[in-house]
Amino acid sequence: MSAETPPALKPLVPLGGFFAMALDAVQAAFRRPFQWREAVLQAWFVVRVSLVPTVLVMLGFMLLVIFQVNLLLTDLGALDLSGGIAGIAAIQQIGPFVTVVVIAGAGGTAICADLGARTVREEIAAMEVLGIDPVQRLVVPRVLAMVVVGQVLNVIICAGGLVGGYFFSVYLQGATPGAFLDSIPLFTGIPELIVSQIKALVFSVIAALIACYRGLTVSGGSKGVGDAVNQAVVITITVLVPVSLTITLVQFAVL
Template sequence: MSSAAVAAGKPVRALGDVLAMALDALVIMFTRRFSWREAVQQAWFIARVSLVPTLLVMLGFTLLVIFEVNLLLKDLGALDLAGGIAGIASVQQIGPFVTVVVVAGAGGTAICADLAARTIREEIAAMQVLGIDPIQRLVVPRMVAAVLVSLVLNILICAGGLVGGFFFSVYLQDVTPGAYVASIPLFTGIPEFAVSMFKAFVFGLIAAVIACYRGLTVSGGSKGVGDAVNQAVVITVAVLVPVSLSISLVQFAVL
């Protein structure tokens, strides 16, 4: 087999390995015991390092989108729909995507670095020799933690986006408070919020799986650890874009 064919097959094998690890982790998550104490500790760590960046990015993205869209609505004479647009922006799109980008950038890098350091020090190999499953002991708690934090942060971003959009629209762009609140249910309801939470669940799962996979497959010493951390974030963002688009297309087709 030529070197070009081998190189072309590496991404396919990596994708298969990631999917296999994700499937194993999901089976273990629902059928076998794992360390909830480890999951809570990891969730607290991810939340602690992700909360402030999430709020800052959320405010920037939400206010920028609301400002631009409100200018268009004002030209069209439909500024009373500002609340509905804020709901679409924060709940359906910005909330889950910003959540997982920050979780992957802050928490995912820490997860990847921790597992990569363990792999380089051959701790993972030692666990396997002792009959301890690294996926059950290390991967599953981190996946649970990432998903829980993603769901909580998504709720926070959705609420913060609506509240921030209210103050921005009412006090800076002369939208009446009653019109802002009344227009929110026109575009955003329980089904849209459920889809947003589903996105946050899937995105958090993807971020954790990719971070864990790169941490467990690292090679090349300390330089390999740094490369794995950078690759985990880049790959996560690259994967989330088509996944988010696919979920949105299904949502628009069904709802």
């Protein structure tokens, strides 16, 4: 007769299950055969549903930040530093966070709903009966797809943020083109770009694992699937904020 989990520890049970699945995913990633076809299909799906929303959200955030900061720089007589501010905003903070929040909201919800529907239909249980590891077959390709898409989109968004900041600052707020470009390396360089890619990598892994875990632990039929999708997005955003802050603090301490 198994001992019942104490009430005080019950909130930790899902956390333990999540880390157990994450560890299984790491181990399964190095086992053969790898589901390359599934990974490519999932990556293409995430790109289709995430690219346009990510670009639009990023441009909105960038224009808002650049507009406000440029007003302050104009009052201080330092508008020529707007390029450096655009670099900080696009590469170090807004780029990776917005990228992963959008792909988690678009691709992550679809992944959670797909795995949740499979769980409700008992397809996952049938796979286990047949000796097929659901983590290796379903989770690992989806995590890899989210990671690859997150890395590519982050580069696109960072570049697009700088271009959008350039046109907004130069053509709408009167910044000097040469000074805008010259100020970018003063605040942002290769180390900051590497940290930005690391952030996108960590964020993508977290978002993908949370979506997969909630999908595989669905209960309660179709209503449970809908609840799991909503919870996956909320949990992902809640977790990403302290993770982003931690990485930023480590970056400032090291660099």
